[in-house]
Amino acid sequence: MIRKNIRSRRARETRLKIYGISSICFALIMLATLLISIGLNGYSALQQAYFKVDISVNTEKFVDERDFLNNKKMNLFNWDGLVQSALREFFPEVKERDEKKELFAIISANAGYDLKEIVKKKALGSGSHTLSVWLHLSDDADQYLKGRLSIDIPEEDRRINNKQIAWVNSLVERDIAKLKFNKAFFTSADSREPESAGILGSVVGSALTLFVTVMFALPLAIMASIYLEYFAKPGRITDFIEVNINNLAAVPSIVFGLLGLSVFLSTFGLPRSAPLVGGLVLGLMTLPTIIIASRASIRSIPPSIREAALGLGASKMQAAMHHVLPLAAPGILTGTIIGMAQALGETAPLLMIGMVAFIIDIPTTFTSSATAMPVQIYMWSDSAERAFYERSSLAILFLVAFLISMNLLAVILRKKFEKKW
Amino acid sequence: MPNLPMSLVFFMLIGTSLFFYFYSKNNILKKAAFVGQRSKALPSHYGQQSFLWAFIPSTIILLFLTVGGPNYIDQLFYDKIQESNPKLNQSFVSLILAKVINVSNGKIATDDEKILTLASDYKAAIDQLYFYRGLVVILCAALVGMFVSSLQSPRANARENVEKFIINIFFVSAVIAIFTTVAIILSLLFEALRFFSLYNFFDFLFGLHWAPNVAIRSDQVAAAGSFGMIPVLVGTLLISFIAMCVAIPIGLFSAIYLAEFASPRTRDFVKPTLEILAGIPTVVYGYFAALTAAPFFREIGFSLGLDVSSESALAAGAVMGIMIIPFISSLSDDVIRAVPQSLRDGSMGLGATKAETIYNVVLPAAIPGLVGAVLLAVSRAIGETMIVVMAAGLSASLTVNPLDSVTTVTVQIVSLLTGDTEFDDIKTLSAFGLGLALFFFTLLLNIFALSISRRLAERYD
Numbered sequence: 001m002i003r004k005n006i007r008s009r010r011a012r013e014t015r016l017k018i019y020g021i022s023s024i025c026f027a028l029i030m031l032a033t034l035l036i037s038i039g040l041n042g043y044s045a046l047q048q049a050y051f052k053v054d055i056s057v058n059t060e061k062f063v064d065e066r067d068f069l070n071n072k073k074m075n076l077f078n079w080d081g082l083v084q085s086a087l088r089e090f091f092p093e094v095k096e097r098d099e100k101k102e103l104f105a106i107i108s109a110n111a112g113y114d115l116k117e118i119v120k121k122k123a124l125g126s127g128s129h130t131l132s133v134w135l136h137l138s139d140d141a142d143q144y145l146k147g148r149l150s151i152d153i154p155e156e157d158r159r160i161n162n163k164q165i166a167w168v169n170s171l172v173e174r175d176i177a178k179l180k181f182n183k184a185f186f187t188s189a190d191s192r193e194p195e196s197a198g199i200l201g202s203v204v205g206s207a208l209t210l211f212v213t214v215m216f217a218l219p220l221a222i223m224a225s226i227y228l229e230y231f232a233k234p235g236r237i238t239d240f241i242e243v244n245i246n247n248l249a250a251v252p253s254i255v256f257g258l259l260g261l262s263v264f265l266s267t268f269g270l271p272r273s274a275p276l277v278g279g280l281v282l283g284l285m286t287l288p289t290i291i292i293a294s295r296a297s298i299r300s301i302p303p304s305i306r307e308a309a310l311g312l313g314a315s316k317m318q319a320a321m322h323h324v325l326p327l328a329a330p331g332i333l334t335g336t337i338i339g340m341a342q343a344l345g346e347t348a349p350l351l352m353i354g355m356v357a358f359i360i361d362i363p364t365t366f367t368s369s370a371t372a373m374p375v376q377i378y379m380w381s382d383s384a385e386r387a388f389y390e391r392s393s394l395a396i397l398f399l400v401a402f403l404i405s406m407n408l409l410a411v412i413l414r415k416k417f418e419k420k421w
Numbered sequence: 422m423p424n425l426p427m428s429l430v431f432f433m434l435i436g437t438s439l440f441f442y443f444y445s446k447n448n449i450l451k452k453a454a455f456v457g458q459r460s461k462a463l464p465s466h467y468g469q470q471s472f473l474w475a476f477i478p479s480t481i482i483l484l485f486l487t488v489g490g491p492n493y494i495d496q497l498f499y500d501k502i503q504e505s506n507p508k509l510n511q512s513f514v515s516l517i518l519a520k521v522i523n524v525s526n527g528k529i530a531t532d533d534e535k536i537l538t539l540a541s542d543y544k545a546a547i548d549q550l551y552f553y554r555g556l557v558v559i560l561c562a563a564l565v566g567m568f569v570s571s572l573q574s575p576r577a578n579a580r581e582n583v584e585k586f587i588i589n590i591f592f593v594s595a596v597i598a599i600f601t602t603v604a605i606i607l608s609l610l611f612e613a614l615r616f617f618s619l620y621n622f623f624d625f626l627f628g629l630h631w632a633p634n635v636a637i638r639s640d641q642v643a644a645a646g647s648f649g650m651i652p653v654l655v656g657t658l659l660i661s662f663i664a665m666c667v668a669i670p671i672g673l674f675s676a677i678y679l680a681e682f683a684s685p686r687t688r689d690f691v692k693p694t695l696e697i698l699a700g701i702p703t704v705v706y707g708y709f710a711a712l713t714a715a716p717f718f719r720e721i722g723f724s725l726g727l728d729v730s731s732e733s734a735l736a737a738g739a740v741m742g743i744m745i746i747p748f749i750s751s752l753s754d755d756v757i758r759a760v761p762q763s764l765r766d767g768s769m770g771l772g773a774t775k776a777e778t779i780y781n782v783v784l785p786a787a788i789p790g791l792v793g794a795v796l797l798a799v800s801r802a803i804g805e806t807m808i809v810v811m812a813a814g815l816s817a818s819l820t821v822n823p824l825d826s827v828t829t830v831t832v833q834i835v836s837l838l839t840g841d842t843e844f845d846d847i848k849t850l851s852a853f854g855l856g857l858a859l860f861f862f863t864l865l866l867n868i869f870a871l872s873i874s875r876r877l878a879e880r881y882d
Contacts, residue, residue, distance in 0.1 A: 013776035020678020023671040024691055027750075030743045031698050037713050038705070220594045227591035243868075244598040250797060250867040251860065252804020254831050255605060258856045261838065262608035269492045284601050291598070317584040345702025348806035348831070351839055374704040374807075381708050381811065389712065396705050407700050411693065 035400070042393025048182035048195060049142040050134040051107065051171055053086040057119060063126045074120065079112030083135065090176065091167060099163075106164050108136035110196045136184070136195040137177060139387035141168045145179060148386060159386075185391065189362050190376065194387035197380070199395050201362045205275055205355070205370030206344060208363060212279020213286060213343050218336055220283075221290035222325070225332075228291075229298045230320050249288035256285045257352025265353060272354035273369040281349045286339035293335020297328045330417030337410040341403050347374040373399050424548065425555035427487055433559055434483065438476040441566035445471040445573060453575040460575035467570075467579040473586050475566035479558045486554040494546050495522070498539065609860055612853035619847050620648050625854055627651060631817035631828075633837060633848050648851045650858065652817040656827030660738040660809060661802040663823055667742025668802075669795060672749030679750070680757040681779055692751075699747035707811030710740035715812055722824060730814070730826040737812040738823065741802055749798050756790030756874070757783060793874035800866035804859060806831040830859050 062073045084104050088094060094103050108114070118133055136142075140160040143149045145168065155161050160168075171177035189201025232238040260281035264270045270277050301324050309319035350356065355371050356379065363370035371379070373395065380392035446468035453460045460467070495518060502521075503514050517536070523529045524540035525547070531537065573579065617625070628649015675695070679688055715736040722729030729735070760783050768778040784791070814826030815836055837852035 009774050009777065013774050016674075016776045016779065017678065017682055019674045020682060023674035024678060024695075026671055027675060027695060027698060027743070027746050028691075030746075031694065034701070034705070034709050034743075037709065041712075220597060223591045223594040224597065227588070227595045231588050231591060232595070241595050241598055244602050246871055247864065247867050248598055248601060250800060250863070250870075251605070252801075252806070252831070252863055254804065254806045254834060255609075255856060255860050255863075258834070258838075258853065259601070259605050259608055262612055262853070263604055267608075268488045269495065270488070287601075288598065315580065315584060317587060341700060345700075345704070347702065347704045348810075348835070351806075351810075351835055354839075356839055374702050377708065378704050378807065378811065381712065392708060396708060400701060400705060403700055403702065404697060407696070 038393045038396050038400075042390055042395075042397050044146045044148065045185060045387075045390040045394035046182055047146070047179040048184065049137040049145045049177060050180045051087075051137055051177040052132060052134050053083065053176075054130060054132050055082055055086050055115065056128060056130045057082065057124075058128045059119070059124050060126050060128075069120055069123065071120075074116055077116075079116045081112075083107065083111045083115055090171065090174070102161065102164055103167060106138050106141045106160075106168055108138050108193055108195045110191065110193050111135045114196070134180065136193075137168070139194040139385055140164075141177075142195060143386050144168060145172070145177075148390070185394065189360055190358060190371070190379075191360060192358075194385050194391060197388070197391060199373065199376060199391075199398070201359060202371050202373045202376035202395075205359075205363050206372040208275035208366055208370060209278040209282065209350075209355075209372055210340055210344060212276055212366060213283045214336070214340065216280055216283035217287045217290055217339065221287055221294050221336075222332060224287075225291050225294035225298055226320050226325070229295055230316060230324075245288045245291055249292065252348075253285055253346055254348040254352065256281050257349030259284070260349060260353045271367050271369075273357050273359070273371070274367045275355075275363065275370045276366040277353050278350050278355050278370075278372065279366075281353060282343040282346060285346065285349065286343045289339040289342060290332075290335050293338065294328070294332045297331025297335065298324060300331065301327045330413055334410045334414045337406055337413070341406040341410075344406075345374055345399070345403055347372075347378055350375050351378075423552060425551050427483075430483060430555040430558055433555070434476065434479055434562055437559055437562045437566065438472045438479075441471040441475045441562075441570055442468040444566075445570040448570060449573055449575055449579075452573070456575060458575065461578040462580035466583055467573050469583045470573065470579045470586075471566050471570045473583065474569040475562045477586075477590070478565060479562040482561055483554065483558045486550075486557070490550045490554060491547065494543070494550060497546070498543055502539070605860065609853055609857040612850055613857040616847065616850035616854045619850065620854075624648070625650055625851075629819060631833070633833070633851055646847065646851075648847075648854070650830075650855065652819040653828055653830055653833055653855070654858075655819060655821065656734070656813070656817065657803055657829040657831075659821055659823065659827055660734050660741065660813060660829055661799060663735060663738025664741035664745055664802045665795070665799060667739055668745035668749050668798060671742075672746045672798075673753055673791070675746070675750040676753035676757060677779060677784075680754050681775065681783070692754075695747040695750060698743070699751070701744075703744065703805060703807040704811070706740050706744045707807040707809075710736050710808050710812035714740050727824060729824045732812060732814040732826040733824050734813065734827045735823040737809050740812065741805055741808050744805070744808065745798050745802060748801060749794055752794035752797065753787075753791055756787045756794060759790065760786045789873045789876055793870040796866050796870035796873070800863040800870070803866075804831065804863050806835060810835050830855050834859070 059069065061077065062069050064070045064073075084100075084107075087103065087107060088100070091103060094100055114135055115133060118131070122131075137145075140149065141164070144151070144160050144165060149158065149160060151158065151165065168177065184196050185198045187200055188196060188198035191197040228238065228241065232241075260277055264277045264280060265272060305323055305327065306319045309323045310316070314322065350372055356375050357369060357371065358379070359369050359371055361368075377392050377395050377399065380388040380395065446464045449460050449464050449467040498521065499514060499518050502517050503509065506514075509517075520529070520531070521536055521539045521543055524531050524536055525544040531540075625648050628647060629651050630647045630649045631652045633646045633648060675691075679691060683691065715731055715733065718733055718736045718739075719729045719731055722733075764782050764786055765778055768782040769775070773781065809829045809832050813832055814828050815832065816826070817828045817833075818825060820827060834852045834855050837848050837855075
């Protein structure tokens with residue numbers, strides 16, 4: 001009887017263990033599914049379909065008196081026509097207007113612009129030149145070559161028709177078109193054409209924003225935590241400050257966006273879409289996180305250090321700034337890195353202050369229009385072209401890899417500087 | 422007039438203040454030699470005193486002029502445009518003003534003579550403002566610096582003065598937390614009150630129909646928008662409920678296992694891995710929900726003969742639940758480990774198994790903390806934005822069917838405030854009404870959760 005009872009009691013324990021293990025496994029499997037599915041979606045964006053054309057271009061038309069290429073004259077030239085006629089040489093049988101249009105749809109709409117940029121970069125002298133250049137195929141041809149467009153569905157529902165497929169295949173057979181490393185993804189900003197869209201603009205935007213965030217939040221957090229730990233007199237104001245900090249840490253991030261919209265944009269009249277405003281909003285948002293971490297770090301410094309300094313005649317301020325703060329710095333740094341990782345991944349408040357605009361220039365100042373990496377991911381995954389999905393996935397992989405390494409850095413720093421007093 | 426941008430003025434300000442730092446530091450030694458005794462504080466303290474007095478007030482003036490000055494000029498030109506064309510309505514005047522500003526900094530070109538003259542006037546006014554801003558700031562720094570350093574005497578303790586000054590700055594930075602809360606409440610309340618002056622408060626709170634489409638131009642014929650928040654609220658609660666159904670059991674069981682059964686090695690591996698799950702940006706979960714989870718649920722529903730919306734509440738809620746798992750598990754883990762070991766030892770000593778100890782002793786002791794953790798998680802789910810923006814729907818239907826598409830408060834705020842909207846529009850203002858509701862709802866949950874957790878901490882101290 002008792003033995004039977006014991007068996008059922010033990011079984012209960014085993015069940016509890018199984019629940020626990022299976023929940024943990026579920027969470028880990030979900031993490032793996034998330035990363036793997038995004039990885040499978042995104043790895044192919046590392047490559048992009050290019051085609052090679054030999055183009056003869058006479059630069060006499062563009063050079064000015066000093067033998068320099070003139071931008072204005074270059075902009076007026078029909079570069080698209082040059083690329084298109086070069087493409088037509090591969091397919092002399094294409095004569096009709098509609099057919100030509102279909103043919104030109106397999107190359108990037110930006111091909112002419114890209115060619116112009118290549119010519120500009122080479123800084124050719126005056127005269128006639130023949131260049132052999134690799135230009136982007138269109139995103140549909142690219143997706144077809146990567147096997148991402150299924151060709152089983154009826155032709156009229158497809159983004160690429162049978163004729164175009166035949167052309168692309170013939171280019172590939174002649175070794176004129178192939179998949180190469182997608183350089184544009186890392187060196188350009190956003191674009192309407194997926195094949196020329198890159199993350200550099202949003203990476204720079206994120207970097208500018210984070211710089212403002214650190215510059216704003218870190219000094220404030222350090223000063224506030226020293227005040228609260230060493231100088232605040234226990235009382236109603238101090239209690240109220242603490243309640244506020246704890247609450248702000250749990251306020252939804254979108255509310256900070258609303259705050260930024262109505263205070264920074266409409267009351268102060270700061271520019272929309274600017275990293276400055278984004279940084280301030282994210283700074284206000286991460287401030288409580290950093291303050292809580294800094295206070296914990298300051299509190300972990302044994303009081304004896306401070307008392308020794310005070311005993312030798314240091315003032316309270318000197319004891320705090322010269323003795324406690326340097327010892328607490330690694331902990332504060334760890335908290336800051338974690339807060340920055342949080343700010344880097346945040347999207348919602350940036351949507352509110354207009355950092356969601358389509359911006360083709362790489363931002364240069366804190367007040368120029370910019371976007372941030374998570375917002376770029378959001379915008380790309382919202383667009384209709386299939387080719388933007390894979391770019392979105394690849395951008396996610398980079399963002400997540402960067403965030404994980406930030407968090408790892410925080411863990412390593414914590415381990416390295418952790419002291420047992 | 423010479424061009425003095427903000428950065429240049431700021432560097433000049435730092436330069437001026439540094440000059441007074443070194444000047445006072447040297448000067449106090451001379452003064453001390455003159456009176457024939459050592460100064461009461463270190464020379465650098467006198468330097469710091471001059472630096473702070475020269476730097477801080479001027480920085481405040483600089484910020485004030487930078488933010489307020491252009492606004493003032495904008496207002497002047499706004500009045501000027503309105504005066505010359507009294508018939509124009511307000512939004513048109515703001516449009517012209519925006520054009521003038523854009524022309525004046527060369528962002529767009531125009532042939533319109535009137536705009537060109539206004540733009541050149543505007544540029545002149547801004548240049549003048551920036552010039553005087555630089556002049557005032559540097560002069561202020563120089564005068565205050567001179568005044569303070571000439572008053573310094575070796576008999577006065579500069580250190581005490583400097584420290585008092587710094588403590589006050591520290592106090593202000595601590596009070597920023599209060600300022601932020603107050604600013605959030607005031608800005609939300611202000612815009613929401615403007616909304617309620619256009620739309621009945623009780624219709625907003627208890628209305629059963631949410632359709633924020635109003636006529637864009639006044640001569641356009643369109644249905645008057647209705648702003649009843651009940652469907653939006655129900656959608657939010659439905660998605661949060663689904664998220665909690667996923668997150669609470671999995672989070673809690675993970676926490677129990679990690680706190681009570683797991684070996685230290687497993688713990689060291691699992692905890693950081695779960696933290697990775699917590700560190701993944703919400704936009705990534707949104708991407709996963711919209712492009713992987715939603716089609717997956719749709720397929721399953723299809724094979725079962727169910728009609729699942731492609732923006733189903735189920736997909737958004739389930740993915741949100743996965744996002745919240747690590748939040749609940751790490752908070753509950755802390756709470757369970759905070760239960761004193763003596764309680765466990767007592768229970769085991771009486772012959773209870775580990776499972777019985779957990780069910781009958783540890784969990785009841787930890788209940789307030791666990792409830793707090795769950796409430797914080799609920800508040801997080803309600804305020805979560807990106808997952809629902811990407812995976813939930815836009816149209817507000819009053820339903821609790823998880824297979825249907827519902828909308829949430831945050832989705833509505835984002836869709837009302839992104840894109841080209843005017844600031845005085847009732848649509849824009851309604852977003853602040855929703856924001857206010859969201860803020861108070863989460864605030865109540867947070868305060869309640871924090872006070873419950875604190876009570877637990879006090880019980881076993």
